[in-house]
Amino acid sequence: MSSKELSEWMAFSMLEPMGSDVTYLGSAIVASTVANVNRGKKTGKTYTPIDFFPKFKRRGKQSIDQAVNFAKQLTAGWKKNK
8 A cells, every 4th residue: 555545534434434433333232131131120220322323522623635634644754764
C-alpha cells in the first residue's frame, strides 16, 4: 500500500468509520444479555444493548478537504525520511 493510498483510506475512515460500531454492538448485546439474566426478579428495568454501547464524544462534521489535509499532515514526515 502506497503512502498516498494509506492517506486516502485514513481520510475516508474519518468520514465513514468502519468496523468498530459492529464490534461494539456485538459486545453490547452480550453485556445486556448477561445483565438481564443476572438481574433480580423485582428489578423493573430490562437492559437493552444501547445501555452498554460506548458513548463517545463526536467531533463536528469534517469536510473532505479538511480530512485530506489532516491525512497529508500525518504523512508529511514519512516523505522526508525516504
